[in-house]
Amino acid sequence: MLLTYFVAKHKILFWLLPLRFSISHNNSSLNTKLRNPLSITPHTMSGDEASTPSATPKPSATAADSPLKLKTAVEALSSIVPSLSRLTPASLPTSPDLYPQISALLRQPNSGAGDNNLCRWLYDTFQSGVGDLQLLVLRFIPIIAGVYLSRVADRKPQAGFEAVLLAVYAHETTSRAGKPVSITIPDLTQPSVYHEGSVKTSGKGTSTPNSAATEPETAVVSPALEPHGTVRSTRRARIVSVALELFYAKIGQMPVSSKIDFCEFCKMWAGQDGEMYKKFEEGGEKTEEEEEEEGKKEEEAVGSDVAVEKRVKVEGRVPLCWELLQPVMRILGHCLLGPNNNKEVELFEKANEACRSLFSRSMHDVNPKAILPMRSLMRLSKTVMPNNDNLDPTELPFSDVISL
């Protein structure tokens, strides 16, 4: 039985095949729409693995053919989801019905199969190269990644999801051009726009005496990408994480509901209840009321749906390697501490829950690399709690004597 499983190989779908050849065609449209936030420090590259398709990039979807592509996308979508047939090319990016309807379909039991029309539509739409359409597809990355990873253990065919993820991965591979995303760690001995250098060399100090002495330290945030035509199981996490990195890069343009879904999947992936960290580092005793409430919860949990739900959650536990955790934490950071978050109470709550679960998971994995940032996120989220009334420093002092 073991044998037969291993012998069975990945079947590559017919519509996946052009992927390798088409990735070079749609590289720039999304980036011209917004500066690519993962700005890249160039590294010298060699070796054959890094040679991403280097065919002369065709001009990406021009303004002229994008209305046509929008129209095609809308027509194709309405044939797949009849209830969305009222959409027009103009209302497509902003329609409030779009996200809930499509995400409900994506959650259906066989949604990720290779013959799934919706996956095909998402793939085609992303491949169209039209920036707006690509952003539209990116909205569904959390839900696709979430459902996909949680189903891996079930060994269901998920070629449809894989195709969409691979398309996003290929897009990033092309736009990063074989270079890793890295940053230079600032060194305070060197002066910067925000401060003066501290160590002054005596004597005739030339302008850069320090830079020669210490080589600046470089940290790789995301290693160079190799092109992949299929999802190899050992590369699965990497492909998903790159899709999430792109989602994070455009997170300012993503709807709240998509972020909320992401937080829920984080909880599921963690597979760990984080409720014991609700009172994290407060040190206070539980009030009687809370204890009573907890007691009630436990009672409920014994027999009813809650217990079932808990088990379902545990089933979604996935291996959380560092490459996957990295974008997850950045997205969570945005959900918790991003600007204007005080308006999104639900998102903040969900992000907090996700954070607690992931912290709990990192404790269970005894993973210091994850414990540190998750603990900091939890502490920071306390400082921006909606009910935490911080003094507004921009308020002028009030006094009873009103003078000039």
Added chain:
Amino acid sequence: MGSTEHGRVSVREFQANGSRMAASEVEAKLDQGNIQEAEDSLREGLSLNFEEARALLGKLEYQRGNVEGALRVFDGIDLQAAIQRLQSSFSEKPPGKKGRAHTESASGSQHAASLVLEAIYLKAKSLQKLEKFTEAANNCKRILDSVEKIFYQGIPNIQVDNKLQEIVSHAVELLPELWKQAGCYDEAISAYRRALFSQWNLDNDYCARIQKSFVMFLLYSGVEASPPSLAVQIEGSYVPKNNLEEAILLLMVLLRKFSLGKMKWDPSVMEHLTFALSICSQTSTLAKQIEELMPGVYHRIDCWNSLAFCYSGAGQNDCALSLLRKSLHKHERPNDITSLVLAARICSSDPHLAAEGVIYAQRAVNNARDQNEHLKGVALRMLGLCLGKQSKVASSDSERSRLHSKALESLVAAIKLEPNNSDLIFELAVHYAQHRNLSAALRSARHFFNQTGGSMLKSWRLLALILSAQQRFSEAEVVTDAALDQTARWEQGPLLRLKAKLKISQSRPMDAIETYRYLLALVQAQNKSFGSSQISSKVLDDKINEFDIWHGLANLYASLSRWKDAEICLQKARELKKYSAAVMHTQGVLFEGRGQNDEAFLATINGLLLEANHVPCKILMGGMIQRLGPKFFCAARSALSDALRIEPTNRMAWHCLGLLNKQDGRISEAADCFQAASMLEESDPIESFSSIL
């Protein structure tokens, strides 16, 4: 206004030009909507001009919380005209002229300036409270624009009165907040930069607050800021190129300000820095920052623990462990479960630390109560791992088996608490496998494989090894081939080595040589491209050693009696690693095969001198001594039993000991040894199970 407010309102009063006036009367007029009348009574009562009266009224309304009213009042003032008048009055008196009259008139116009600017500021605040953020931001921006025009060389420190400075500082801080609230993130970024790069004469508190707020924006907004413009860059200075770099730089600057005493301690600065540096795996840099903090900021134990996490995250486990030893000292915080578990985890990787780890883990188990009860499974798992490691260096057989069964007990107890922890399932599988409980090992390994969906290279390798131990070589090869299919080329090294060994086990040496050759090409290609740091560190971990390949090939050729080829490969291996017991062992085998017994003997002795516990050398030596004649049986026996003490599951050692016993006439003992050897052969993996841990 509610009546409850009136109690306080009666206390309010106006003050200007040396006279006072109660506010209640004016308030009543305002409540009736008579702004004009209120203004008139103020002008009469305090002898003010129109603008001054309006400014006071606006302030009153703002303070009363009636922001709509405040806006109505401010709308009455032509702020644009007032600003223009200000600019012309300032430009008439260019700064730098001496004379008392000048400073006096300057202070007069500064007074007028602060009056107008305060009015605009309050207007912006009122608009903010009405959630008209863009309009508010535009008003706030007007303040900064006009200040910049007035003081075009930056705000001089001495010449500005406090009031004006305060309003300017407030406006500088407010502007980016308003753009943020308006959702205009690009404007927010330029407002932050304008605040931080221009000369506003901000005091440290303002500056620190703005920097911190900018850091939060950079780290969490998800909007990528373009690098600061060239105009502000000084030659030779560090210019951040992206959000992360800029945020980390600002946070470090903030920490320095604190240590210079220019700023109050703000714990969130350290948390942001922790997040930012951890995201890019720079916990060693974080450790440096924590070490540079002034003593007393954190409690020493918290400091040690944070540092331990940083160092452990950066792979410097020795450092981490010595810090944890300090914090877990009985006078410090000996029962802190997080540190206990981490300390145990670090100890579990080294057999010589395992005994210490057992103590930590046991303490963690005992302290997994209340809020930490959920960590009991983790503590038990660490206990199992440490015990398992400890059994490797046990001094006696009985001790070893005692530790082993205790380790198994702990792991099984752990898995009851954490049935879904895939790492634990893997460790259990390896544990079973190491003790030749192959069916249980296979069950666990398959469970692990299914749970992780084949995403872990080690899940494939473990399956193949267990199958090879069960002598199911063809199945093991199918698994290895499937694994090769599922891994990127750079990570295929360990799998190819496995495959080569599988071929050898299936008596297909030529195929094995072919596989080795392919592996060699891969490793050499890998070595070539390593200089360019484009391969992730994960690959580096999986990187297979070129030395291993040459050594494996040498062994293979030796087993085929192709001495010349073996010698060439061995020479290659020796070039890569000069002093290696493994090479000496193979050399010994080569000499022995060619009948050069003395040289063979010397080679094994050299091998043992390099590595006293090298089992293959001991076995080879035992065999050779035995052949010297019955006089030396005793020495041979000692070498072989020594080998078995170190590695009780070595079937070659049992086999040789059997031969020895047979020659010595101890037939029943010989039979026992042969039986052990044959039993072990039935469960011998092609590579040691511990090679994948």
